[in-house]
Structure formats: C-alpha cells, structure tokens
Amino acid sequence: MDIHEYQAKEILRDFGVKVPNGGLAYSPEQAAYRAREMGGDKWIVKAQVHAGGRGKAGGVKVCSNDNEIIEAASSMLGRKLVTHQTGAEGKGIYRLYVEAGVPIDREIYLGFVLDRTTQRIMIVASSEGGTEIEEISANKPDSIVRASIDPAVGLVEFQAREIAFKLGIEPSLTQHMVRTLMGCFNAFRDLDATMVEINPLVITTDKQVMALDAKMTFDDNALFRHPKISELRDKSQEDPRESNAADRGLSYVGLDGNIGCIVNGAGLAMATMDTIKLSGGEPANFLDIGGGATPERVAKAFRLVRSDQKVEAILVNIFAGINRCDWVAEGVVQALKDDPIDIPVIVRLSGTNVEEGQRILAGSGLPIIRAATLKEAADRAVSAWKADQPTITKLKAIS
Ligand code: ADP
Ligand code: MG
Numbered sequence: 001m002d003i004h005e006y007q008a009k010e011i012l013r014d015f016g017v018k019v020p021n022g023g024l025a026y027s028p029e030q031a032a033y034r035a036r037e038m039g040g041d042k043w044i045v046k047a048q049v050h051a052g053g054r055g056k057a058g059g060v061k062v063c064s065n066d067n068e069i070i071e072a073a074s075s076m077l078g079r080k081l082v083t084h085q086t087g088a089e090g091k092g093i094y095r096l097y098v099e100a101g102v103p104i105d106r107e108i109y110l111g112f113v114l115d116r117t118t119q120r121i122m123i124v125a126s127s128e129g130g131t132e133i134e135e136i137s138a139n140k141p142d143s144i145v146r147a148s149i150d151p152a153v154g155l156v157e158f159q160a161r162e163i164a165f166k167l168g169i170e171p172s173l174t175q176h177m178v179r180t181l182m183g184c185f186n187a188f189r190d191l192d193a194t195m196v197e198i199n200p201l202v203i204t205t206d207k208q209v210m211a212l213d214a215k216m217t218f219d220d221n222a223l224f225r226h227p228k229i230s231e232l233r234d235k236s237q238e239d240p241r242e243s244n245a246a247d248r249g250l251s252y253v254g255l256d257g258n259i260g261c262i263v264n265g266a267g268l269a270m271a272t273m274d275t276i277k278l279s280g281g282e283p284a285n286f287l288d289i290g291g292g293a294t295p296e297r298v299a300k301a302f303r304l305v306r307s308d309q310k311v312e313a314i315l316v317n318i319f320a321g322i323n324r325c326d327w328v329a330e331g332v333v334q335a336l337k338d339d340p341i342d343i344p345v346i347v348r349l350s351g352t353n354v355e356e357g358q359r360i361l362a363g364s365g366l367p368i369i370r371a372a373t374l375k376e377a378a379d380r381a382v383s384a385w386k387a388d389q390p391t392i393t394k395l396k397a398i399s
Helices: 005-014 028-038 066-076 133-139 157-166 171-190 220-225 240-247 266-278 295-306 325-338 354-363 374-398
Strands: 022-025 043-047 060-063 096-100 104-115 120-126 144-149 193-204 209-211 215-218 251-254 259-263 285-288 313-320 345-351 369-371
Touching (some): 005 022, 005 171, 005 215, 022 028, 028 043, 028 066, 028 096, 060 066, 066 096, 104 133, 104 171, 120 133, 120 157, 120 171, 144 157, 157 171, 171 193, 171 209, 215 220, 240 251, 240 295, 259 266, 259 295, 259 374, 266 285, 266 313, 266 374, 285 295, 295 313, 313 325, 313 374, 325 345, 325 354, 354 369, 369 374
Parallel strands (some): 259 285, 259 313, 313 345, 345 369
Antiparallel strands (some): 022 096, 043 060, 043 096, 120 144, 193 209, 193 215
C-alpha cells in the first residue's frame, strides 16, 4: 500500500527525520490560509498523488504570495495529474500540501528498499539527488552508494556514518545525517514498509538536513498489525478494479488488453497471459481466484472481470487440485444466468471433478465455448474475440 507524501513526512518526523513545516488543504482558500498560518515568504504547493515526478508535470509549484497560492491550488485541485509514473490515465488531485519553501544548498537521493536476493533492507543513496534513481543509475552510476543492513543488528551507527562520508556530507552535519538514516530505517522496520524514498534529502543553506519529499510503501500482508497505517489508505489513488478485487479477497492486476482472465494460481495465471499473447491476443488482467474457490467466489471474480469496460472476451482456465471444477462451473453458470452477456466466454477445466464440471457447463444451455488444453483455450478466446469485433464495434458506437 502506498501513502501520500504528507503522511510519510508525518511518520518520518516522529522517527526523528527533519521535514519542513507544512499543512494540508482541500481548497485554494485553505491553501492560502495554511501559508499565512505558517508564515514566511515562500511556499511550495504540492499535489498529493500516489506518484513521483510531480515537479516536472506541474504538480509542485513555488509561490510567493496569496494570489499565486490560490492560482496554483486552483490549477491542481480536481484535475488529473499525469506523470511518468501514473500511466496515461493520471491520478486525481484531491488534496494539496502547502509547505514552507526551504533554501537548498545540496540535493541527495536516499532510498531504503527490500532486496529480495540478499533478503535484507538495503540503502541506496546518491549525491545526485533531485533526479530519479533510474536516471542516476543510467547517467551517474558511480555516485551511487549502497549498504546492506544485517537484520540481526539493524542499521549501526558506523555504517550510517560511512554512508554520510561517502556522500561527502561535511563533518559538522554527519550526526544529523546519521539521525536521518536511523529514523528512516527504524520507520521502515517497525512499520513493515517495503520502500522508503526521500528524493531529495537536502542540506539547506543554513545547514540543516531535511526531507523535502517522502514516499513510503507498506507490505499489504503486514497491514493487519498496523491499524494506524491501514487508515492512511486512499482509494482515490488506486485502480478501482484492483481495490474492488482486494476487498473481495482476490489477487487482481488490471492490464490494458481485452481478454479477461479467470485463473487459479499465480503461475497458471502468468502462463495463461503468456499463451493469450502467443495466440495473438492481449490479456485484460491477471486474476488468481486462489484455492478452494466456492461457486460464489468464482461468480464474484466473473462479475469483477466483466465490470471492466475493455473486456471483450473472457477466458476461464482452471487446473483444479484443491479447487473443484464443478464449483467453478457452477460459479460461471450462476454469474452468466444472473447477468447474461454478449461477449464470448471460453472455459477450460482440468483436474478434480472435471466430468461433473463439464456436465454442468453442457447442461446449462449457455453458449459457453469449451476447450481441453490451455493452448486450445487461448486460441479459441482470441479467434472468438476477433470474430466478435464487428458486433462489438457496432455496440460501442450505439452506446
Ligand atoms: P516530485 O519528486 O514528485 O517531483 P518533490 O517533492 O521531490 O516532487 O518536488 C520536486 C522538487 O521541488 C524537489 O526536487 C525540490 O527541488 C523542490 N521542492 C520540493 N519541496 C520543496 C520545499 N519545501 N522547499 C524548496 N524546494 C522544494
Ligand atoms: Mg521527489
């Protein structure tokens, strides 16, 4: 789960990381009020969306008076911000963060990530802050400092001091840098984060070490033990298809194609997506219904996939071990009877209770296309989808 910049800053501040003063605003007037309340003569109005690259996309504006703040806020609120991280759809701006402008001397990149190869938290830092890490690693790979943290002892001071030294932090600021690194690490570990990124971490002209941006991602599987973090979830920033699925206990990832997939097991789901591509089609999603799926759960998955406007054919591919083909067939039939659709539905069943499953499909009287193997299912889905194209185009033109 991702959270907003202002939320990450609030958390990190509690862990001893310095951040500029700031306040949240839901309207242009409130943004101006926040600035007056804070005092000073330079403020940054920042769009709160779950994506980086806001600065280049017009989501971070420097203002020197009320009018400029109101103008900046009006130009952002209610709009969609498209950055290179949001995809073409963009993310809605419903909250703004108004922050005190800070005089920057140096910008540093600081990231904490989970390195799955070493199974450790890793620090990635660079003296070339302000730009994205992908760009830094392409253009200035030598500026990158890496350190792997031993889980038995955590981040130790000498290691933090060494990073500060490698980044060329002046000796009088080493202790501030150590405090910042420790704060980020403790927040990461204590709150089960999977990523903490501060870009830029700055040295101000008056010699302070401050986080001007902050991003945190949390492990969804550990959220149950951090109710305060769970509360920070902002569904307006999520793909509605994915949050609907998560609320129903299904693993779903939305994609750009038009063949909807309902599969059991992540591996088979990946193989199904690949096979659809090999057959000349494009999958609309990844969906894993999991093991022991009841007819109701299958029907739910079915409704979820069809609710995506882009879906023009549905492929159900089940290799039942713990699952039962008869339950899957019942779920598909139930969903189709409750709410008939005019797009092709292809079902491939294999494994536990397959004969009973086939009997249910055949006896349903529904125009379900059946297939014996994954390849056949993918071929049939793609050719049925192609054959249906003229009708679909016509239907879309009418509606
Ligand atoms: P993003 O990474 O999404 O573009 P940032 O929060 O990093 O957004 O802001 C972009 C740039 O704006 C920063 O690299 C920094 O140079 C500048 N900036 C951001 N916040 C402040 C601030 N409080 N004071 C001064 N400059 C800031
Ligand atoms: Mg940034």
